[in-house]
Amino acid sequence: MTTVMLVHGAWHQPTTWAKLETELHALGHATRTPALPSAGEHPTSGMHDDAATLAAELATLSGPVVLLGHSYGGIPITEAAAGAGNVDRLIYLAAYMPDKEQSMYTLHGIPDPEDTDGLFPLVDEPRTALYGDLPDAEAEQAVSRLVNQTVRSFAEKVDAAAWRNIPSSYIITEQDKAIPPALQEQMAAQAAEIRRLPGGHSPFLSQPRRLAALIDEIVRSASTPMPGSTA
Structure with missing residues (x-):
């Protein structure tokens, strides 16, 4: 059985995956949802700490x-x-x-911060940016669950790029208000294949069944398209 490890984004916690986990379990997949230490009530960790947490979690699994x-x-x-x-x-x-040697700052073309201590401000208008295609009540609940995120997590640069050796898929969310689709397209060109979903930044909340079906299709696909191909 394939285990799908779901890694949350900034300001979030593993509970955000609950609806998607239910759908993936129904399709026969096991899931893991590790908590990144850079997000929380009083976080101080950086991206390398998050990567170490994920590596430790991966080490407990036999695969795939x-x-x-x-x-x-x-x-x-x-x-x-x-x-x-x-x-x-x-x-x-x-x-x-x-x-390799890129960070969130790098990818946005923003100069590295002089001081990496402290917290990174929450994205402007999170209800619209993160949950624009959710009903008001559900979006408000999701916003209420957001936590703090460290500057270090966004500033630290990766030491290695696993997608250069491991097949990768990029799912572009076509009406995203948080990460512009144009930036997603630019990054996705590095992936082995590109998939697309209509809707906003958090399809695991707005369309978990559709997202689970797409993940299932990717997991079960035996072929590995060449970089830059689309599906």
Whole structure:
């Protein structure tokens, strides 16, 4: 059985995956949802700590594992999977897909911060940016569950890019208000294949069944298209 490890994005916690986990379990997949230490009530950890947490979790699994990162989660999965022998595929869901020596700052073309201590401000208008296609009540509940995120997590650069050696899929969310689709397209060009979903930044909440079916299709696909191909 394939284990799908779901890695949450910035300001989030593993509970955000509950609806998608239910759908993936129904399709016969096991799941893991590790908590990144860079997000929480009083976090101080950086991206390398997040990657180490994921690497430790991967070491407890015999495989095969499909490692999925959402949004910021794409950065630590890129580093963590580089030293793992049981990851069959990487999935970037509306996620940052850095190369070696890149960070979230790098990918946005923003200068590195002089001070990496402290917390990174929450994205402007999170209800619209993160949950624009959710009903008001559900979106408000999701916003209420957001936690703090460290500057270090966004500033630290990855030491290795696992997607250069492990087949990868990029799922572009076509009406995303958090990570512009144009930036997603640019990063997705590095992936072995590109998939697309209509809708906003958090399809695991707005369309979990459709997303689970797409993940299932990717997991079960035996072929590995050449970089830059689309589906």
